[in-house]
Amino acid sequence: MAESGSKLYLGLDFSTQQIKATIIDDSLELLLGDFDTSVSFDDLRQYNTSGGVIRHEDGRTVTAPTIMWVEALDILLNKLKSLNFPFEKVAGISSSGQQHGSVYWRKGSEEVLKSLEPSQTLASQLQSVFSIPQSPIWMDSSTTEQCKQLEQQCGGSLVVAKKTGSRAYERFTGNQIAKLNIVDTVNLRDTERISLVSSFGVTLFAGNYAPIDYSDGSGMNLLDIQSKNWWQEALDVCCPNLKDLLGEPVPSNTVVGNISDYYVKKYGFSPDCKIVAGTGDNPSSLAGMTLQEGDVEVSLGTSDTVFLWITEADPQLMGHVFVNPVDSLAFMALLCYKNGSLTRQRIRDQCSNGDWTEFEQLLASTNPGNGGCIGFYYDDPEITPPVVGVHRFSSDDTPVDSFTPETEVRAVVEGQFLAKYIHACSLGYRITPSSRILATGGAAENKQILQILANVFNACVYTGVTTSSASLGAAYRAKHALMEPGTSFETIGQLARSVYPYSLGVEPQRDVHEKVYQPMAERVESLLAQLPTFQ
Numbered sequence: 001m002a003e004s005g006s007k008l009y010l011g012l013d014f015s016t017q018q019i020k021a022t023i024i025d026d027s028l029e030l031l032l033g034d035f036d037t038s039v040s041f042d043d044l045r046q047y048n049t050s051g052g053v054i055r056h057e058d059g060r061t062v063t064a065p066t067i068m069w070v071e072a073l074d075i076l077l078n079k080l081k082s083l084n085f086p087f088e089k090v091a092g093i094s095s096s097g098q099q100h101g102s103v104y105w106r107k108g109s110e111e112v113l114k115s116l117e118p119s120q121t122l123a124s125q126l127q128s129v130f131s132i133p134q135s136p137i138w139m140d141s142s143t144t145e146q147c148k149q150l151e152q153q154c155g156g157s158l159v160v161a162k163k164t165g166s167r168a169y170e171r172f173t174g175n176q177i178a179k180l181n182i183v184d185t186v187n188l189r190d191t192e193r194i195s196l197v198s199s200f201g202v203t204l205f206a207g208n209y210a211p212i213d214y215s216d217g218s219g220m221n222l223l224d225i226q227s228k229n230w231w232q233e234a235l236d237v238c239c240p241n242l243k244d245l246l247g248e249p250v251p252s253n254t255v256v257g258n259i260s261d262y263y264v265k266k267y268g269f270s271p272d273c274k275i276v277a278g279t280g281d282n283p284s285s286l287a288g289m290t291l292q293e294g295d296v297e298v299s300l301g302t303s304d305t306v307f308l309w310i311t312e313a314d315p316q317l318m319g320h321v322f323v324n325p326v327d328s329l330a331f332m333a334l335l336c337y338k339n340g341s342l343t344r345q346r347i348r349d350q351c352s353n354g355d356w357t358e359f360e361q362l363l364a365s366t367n368p369g370n371g372g373c374i375g376f377y378y379d380d381p382e383i384t385p386p387v388v389g390v391h392r393f394s395s396d397d398t399p400v401d402s403f404t405p406e407t408e409v410r411a412v413v414e415g416q417f418l419a420k421y422i423h424a425c426s427l428g429y430r431i432t433p434s435s436r437i438l439a440t441g442g443a444a445e446n447k448q449i450l451q452i453l454a455n456v457f458n459a460c461v462y463t464g465v466t467t468s469s470a471s472l473g474a475a476y477r478a479k480h481a482l483m484e485p486g487t488s489f490e491t492i493g494q495l496a497r498s499v500y501p502y503s504l505g506v507e508p509q510r511d512v513h514e515k516v517y518q519p520m521a522e523r524v525e526s527l528l529a530q531l532p533t534f535q
């Protein structure tokens with residue numbers, strides 16, 4: 001619990017399914033329990049989301065109502081108010097957000113942001129400021145044509161990858177903007193600024209347009225990750241005057257200004273409270289877990305991601321390289337899987353009565369290797385590999401239509417982690433028996449899932465003080481940005497790890513890795529290569 005005089009730092013995360021707040025004090029202690037709070041988007045029933053998103057009939061387009069995120073923030077701040085949260089002690093705020101999603105501000109919106117009336121809610125005042133009311137989000141896979149065009153016009157997939165950190169991906173913001181430039185030209189022309197979800201969160205607090213940071217900006221196919229400037233050739237392919245719509249990108253630790261007067265008057269924040277640039281939820285989670293070079297982080301939130309700190313960028317045709325959120329001279333490498341928690345959740349609902357404990361019991365009732373059964377569950381079109389549908393195989397690689405519930409439950413988890421392991425190894429991610437895997441996100445609560453992760457990767461799995469590491473990272477980053485200029489983020493890292501050392505979640509069963517998962521990985525690689533892709 002915070003010392004009574006301590007300054008506080010508020011970290012927010014606008015993730016796929018909810019908005020979360022994490023608060024720390026000057027010694028990095030969390031105000032857990034007292035003020036740890038979240039608002040689930042599906043609870044705002046009028047927006048009709050499922051898992052925070054709207055899947056469109058074409059099976060490819062996925063959006064979220066932008067105003068829903070604003071209303072969720074109203075609710076979250078009111079929750080804190082009802083808990084008598086000492087707003088006046090907050091010295092810094094930053095935000096993280098689901099990556100790649102974009103927000104479109106109608107011409108004249110900044111004036112509205114600057115003159116918000118404290119007697120009213122944000123949502124009531126920002127109802128009509130979004131020129132495109134449905135934000136395209138990271139689960140979207142409707143922009144294959146725009147991706148092809150970007151790669152064709154900018155020198156090919158490898159050139160785009162080397163320049164921007166990733167080949168053209170459907171969910172990346174540049175391709176989403178290029179699609180809107182065709183299907184929603186009129187409203188795009190009525191737009192004065194485009195934010196990422198992270199910079200949108202910060203904009204709401206700053207009361208004027210917050211810049212996009214280098215790290216989240218790397219998820220757009222538009223930023224040159226070496227020079228940290230927008231890549232004009234890519235901007236030109238996606239949309240006219242795009243540079244003006246995006247504003248200049250900035251280092252992730254930039255203080256963008258003081259809090260807007262609205263929050264001072266409505267909630268009692270100090271007018272001196274500083275607002276710090278936002279970043280993507282995975283970069284923010286790197287900060288929240290105080291990841292170091294050599295560690296591998298596995299985030300099991302809505303998406304599953306695997307990422308690590310790298311010093312040199314060498315982007316390939318698979319996976320992504322982002323500018324590092326806590327050291328702009330370094331990078332982070334990342335693999336993302338769309339079918340993560342929601343797919344496990346679907347199997348849980350079908351096989352274990354919607355109960356995670358029962359899901360764990362079923363996992364414990366079967367043996368590693370699942371008697372040779374392998375399954376790939378791509379309810380949504382997957383990113384790596386670009387495959388859709390459910391594909392099950394018996395021990396002699398024959399396709400089968402169904403498994404028993406206990407086999408199904410193990411198959412989904414083993415299939416997911418073996419695919420990650422194969423992809424990570426093929427990209428040269430350094431995973432040795434002494435590597436440390438840092439697990440986070442909602443599913444990191446599940447010991448049986450973590451055991452399979454440890455066995456597949458043959459490494460110890462550690463967890464942090466909270467699975468909400470993205471909002472924790474936002475709070476750490478807010479604190480860091482207000483320290484003496486030039487202070488390394490590792491100063492925060494060392495203090496954080498001394499206050500909250502990692503917990504050893506599970507140790508790998510080395511013989512299971514060697515005898516079961518190594519041979520199984522080869523089978524999985526060959527089966528995955530045979531699945532029909534949708535591109």
Ligand SMILES: Nc1ncnc2c1ncn2[C@@H]1O[C@H](COP(=O)(O)OP(=O)(O)O)[C@@H](O)[C@H]1O
Pocket residue numbers: 015016017018300301302303341342344345356440441442443444445446449467
């Ligand atoms: N005990 C559990 N076992 C497995 N998965 C879990 C468990 N508890 C929560 N989850 C999963 O965690 C997911 C939410 O994780 P979270 O990190 O909060 O997501 P996000 O930040 O993307 O909104 C849920 O979709 C749920 O399936």
Ligand SMILES: O=C(CO)[C@@H](O)[C@H](O)COP(=O)(O)O
Pocket residue numbers: 015016017097098099100138171219280281282301302303304305336
């Ligand atoms: O697309 C990516 C990363 O490239 C996703 O990881 C999103 O950033 C969504 O994050 P979660 O809500 O699952 O944390």
